[in-house]
Amino acid sequence: MSFTGTDKYIASEELQLAVNAAVTLERPLLIKGEPGTGKTMLAEEVAQSLGTELIPWHIKSTTKAQQGLYEYDAVSRLRDSQLGDPKVQDISNYIVKGKLWHAFEAEQRPVLLIDEIDKADIEFPNDLLQELDRMEFYVYETRQTVKATQRPVVIITSNNEKELPDAFLRRCFFHYIRFPDKEEMARIVDVHFPDLKKNLLNQALESFFNLREIPGLKKKPSTSELIDWLKLLVAEDISPETLQNKGSKQAIPPLYGALLKNEQDIHLFEKLAFMARR
Template sequence: MSFEGTQKYIASKELQLAVNAAITLERPLLIKGEPGTGKTMLAEELATSLGTDLIQWHIKSTTKAQQGLYEYDAVSRLRDSQLGDDKVHDISNYIVKGKLWQAFSAEQRPVLLIDEIDKADIEFPNDLLQELDRMEFFVYETRETIKAAQRPIVVITSNNEKELPDAFLRRCFFHYITFPDVDEMRAIVDMHFPNIKKQLLNQALETFFSLREVPGLKKKPSTSELIDWLKLLVAEDIPPEALQSKDGKQTIPPLYGALLKNEQDIHLFEKLIFMARR
């Protein structure tokens, strides 16, 4: 198995090395980076490139590690017992398989995505240490041990909202996706808009990167937001000249709502533009 990116996903040499190293070491790949830098998409395209299934576990603030293993549906069993249903005598009918169980029992080695692990409680990563290490867990209700038929390729993403425990970090292969430079971003855009006018792209990239450099922004525009903005510029047939004022100075870009996502950043940018023009 070797990952080199796909037609839809440009992976840097460093990212390719990280993915392939994690597969070789059979360790979870922990991916960090700014929101919108393609962390989740990496797992999707990795599964595509390897021709295998992707099992996605999207983490929320209320998610518990046990849910990834299995859940016992006691309420359904109680209801069925009141109705006299015969299946109530087999407790396995009320065991709901979690994402890890699905990955462990897959016929073909899958890619398991644990997405945005930092959203969960601080104990969540520690609660998965043994299962990710041994690739097995015990089901107390049925008195059986579930072992992985083959070790899944585990990709874990984090937006750095909270620190992860050291014990968990030691078990992962870590990679931070750095934000693309102008040339890398141009290659990414070319995948989405192969026929975009060069002058429009040049001016849009200049505006985008200068906007990211504005000091004090609460949320810098990301790759996904640039793609959305370009899609709008192309759809509305916005000329390159509209992205810059006649005197060559920066101006408020058209359709800026695709780039700036909160009112504080919009007010800050407008204020800086106004001050620059005085």
């Protein structure tokens, strides 16, 4: 099993090495990076590259580690017992399998994505230590041990909203996806817009990276926002000359609402543009 990127996902050499190292070491791959740098998409493309199933577990602030293993639906069992349903005699009918359970019993080695783990409370990673380490867990209601038939490829993403416990970090292979430079970004854009005119691409990238360099931005535009912006530029038939006239760091590019996503950054940008005109 070796990952080299896909037709839809341009992976740097460092990222390829990280994925393959985690697979070889049989450790979870912890991926960090700016929002919009393709952390979640990485898991999708690794699964496609390896020709295997992707099992996504998207974490929310209310998500508990136990939900990834299984949940016991006591309410349904009580209701069925009141209705005289004979299936209440078998408690396994009320065990709801979680994402880890599905990954552990998969016939072919799957890719398990634990997406945005830092959204959950601080105890969430610690509550999964043993299960991810030993690749097994115990179901108390049915008195059975669920053990992985083969160790899944585990990819964990984090936006650095909170620190992860040291004990959890020790069990992971870590990689930070650095933001692409202009050359790498041009390759990424080419995947989405293979027929984009070179002049338009060059001017768009110059405006985009100039915007990212403005000090004080609350949220710098990311790769996904650049793709959205380019899609609008093509749809509105914006010429390279239009971007060139607005290519300075202080000028406002057309359709900038696709790049700036909060009023603070828009006000800052408009203020800089106004000062530049004066």
